[in-house]
Amino acid sequence: MRTAIVVGAGIGGVTAAVALQRCGWRVTVLERAPELGEVGAGISVWPSAVAVLEGLGVKGVEKVAVRAKPAGMRKPDGRWVVGAAELGVEIPVMIHRAQLHDLITAEFDGPGHTKPFGMAAGDRRGGVTVWTGYEVVGVEQDGEGVVVNGELRAELLVAADGVRSVVRKGLYPDYAGPRYSGVSAYRGIADVAVDDGGGETWGRGQLFGFARLIDGRFYWYGTVNQPPGTTSEPTAFASWHAPIPQLIAATETVLQNDIYDLTTPLVPFVQGRIVLLGDAAHAMTPYLGRGACSAIEDVGALARHLQNASDLTTALAAYDAERRPATTKLVKRSRSIGRLSQTENQLLRTLRDGLFGIGGKLMSLRARK
Numbered sequence: 431m432r433t434a435i436v437v438g439a440g441i442g443g444v445t446a447a448v449a450l451q452r453c454g455w456r457v458t459v460l461e462r463a464p465e466l467g468e469v470g471a472g473i474s475v476w477p478s479a480v481a482v483l484e485g486l487g488v489k490g491v492e493k494v495a496v497r498a499k500p501a502g503m504r505k506p507d508g509r510w511v512v513g514a515a516e517l518g519v520e521i522p523v524m525i526h527r528a529q530l531h532d533l534i535t536a537e538f539d540g541p542g543h544t545k546p547f548g549m550a551a552g553d554r555r556g557g558v559t560v561w562t563g564y565e566v567v568g569v570e571q572d573g574e575g576v577v578v579n580g581e582l583r584a585e586l587l588v589a590a591d592g593v594r595s596v597v598r599k600g601l602y603p604d605y606a607g608p609r610y611s612g613v614s615a616y617r618g619i620a621d622v623a624v625d626d627g628g629g630e631t632w633g634r635g636q637l638f639g640f641a642r643l644i645d646g647r648f649y650w651y652g653t654v655n656q657p658p659g660t661t662s663e664p665t666a667f668a669s670w671h672a673p674i675p676q677l678i679a680a681t682e683t684v685l686q687n688d689i690y691d692l693t694t695p696l697v698p699f700v701q702g703r704i705v706l707l708g709d710a711a712h713a714m715t716p717y718l719g720r721g722a723c724s725a726i727e728d729v730g731a732l733a734r735h736l737q738n739a740s741d742l743t744t745a746l747a748a749y750d751a752e753r754r755p756a757t758t759k760l761v762k763r764s765r766s767i768g769r770l771s772q773t774e775n776q777l778l779r780t781l782r783d784g785l786f787g788i789g790g791k792l793m794s795l796r797a798r799k
């Protein structure tokens with residue numbers, strides 16, 4: 431049986447493990463966190479990523495997903511810039527991250543979750559083995575495959591270890607690395623009953639969005655411009671339209687993350703038998719809501735090429751040729767949208783809101799035709 435190591439058990443890593451397992455590989459997932467899981471926040475999942483998950487046999491996505499109506503964009507005082515009825519665009523479903531992660535890992539077929547070195551040699555029966563609390567510090571390649579931390583060997587290594595990827599650093603010591611976007615994001619889950627379809631509100635250098643989850647709670651996110659490493663509270667939204675202050679007040683745990691992306695494209699995503707995917711390869715700002723979806727789509731492409739290509743080298747080259755241009759565009763587009771949504775310039779904001787309003791009206795006219 432062919433063997434693969436996946437570094438990182440985020441959404442990209444666990445999806446890769448399921449895909450490799452389905453392609454007949456024996457997979458070991460190495461995760462440095464003590465437990466498997468995801469943070470307490472929601473995630474928008476686009477139809478293309480849902481299709482990949484379903485193609486991999488991940489069941490029940492539709493049962494945990496909320497297919498919201500497009501809600502549009504408001505100003506902080508509550509006036510609509512683009513109303514719900516005016517948007518006729520494709521929209522993603524909203525899922526709790528932990529639920530999505532659980533659905534994916536439920537497809538693992540194997541000895542299950544173990545502590546590092548919890549199993550004797552030869553005890554592995556195929557499927558997926560997860561080692562939590564295991565930090566990868568070094569990866570080497572030789573003629574036969576890949577060696578992790580000088581002790582674990584496999585034919586293929588999938589690096590899904592996120593924006594600060596250790597594997598990427600080892601392979602590309604001169605690469606520019608993650609760049610701070612100037613923006614810090616808050617996220618939370620509010621346990622409150624409000625009668626609002628959600629949507630986004632764009633202010634002066636600040637943005638807030640929210641959407642209902644399947645259990646009736648609301649996932650919300652907010653972004654502010656500030657120097658990296660500044661710990662702060664989402665007080666900037668205290669005077670924004672209802673129900674924004676109520677959502678924040680009804681949130682037990684507010685997460686805060688400084689937003690970094692890989693502004694300089696990484697070239698290529700593959701070196702020998704090591705393949706990078708997800709944020710490790712193309713971390714993007716969250717304005718398109720496509721980072722995790724892109725990781726899932728990376729996996730879809732990787733699995734397809736592994737199944738169809740005559741050998742591993744050809745499959746990995748085809749993966750790189752397909753996913754690098756597609757994700758490079760998304761990283762760039764997301765950064766541009768971020769600049770527009772976070773602008774503090776009054777003239778630009780007026781222009782932006784005016785153009786969005788006109789755009790919405792045109793889309794609405796086209797939809798009616």
Ligand SMILES: Cc1cc2nc3c(=O)[nH]c(=O)nc-3n(C[C@H](O)[C@H](O)[C@H](O)COP(=O)(O)OP(=O)(O)OC[C@H]3O[C@@H](n4cnc5c(N)ncnc54)[C@H](O)[C@@H]3O)c2cc1C
Pocket residue numbers: 437438439440441442443460461462463472473474475564565566567590591592593594595596615616617651687689707708709710714716719720721722723724725
């Ligand atoms: C505010 C915000 C909102 C977002 N909203 C959306 C959205 O709505 N839709 C969407 O598609 N995307 C969204 N994203 C982006 C999305 O969260 C990321 O793109 C996605 O989580 C990346 O998944 P990943 O598996 O590539 O990496 P990660 O989720 O970063 O996982 C990497 C894993 O590797 C582990 N790891 C790291 N280093 C090591 C090591 N040396 N050894 C072992 N393990 C290691 C980490 O512990 C982690 O578990 C958002 C991001 C933010 C910040």
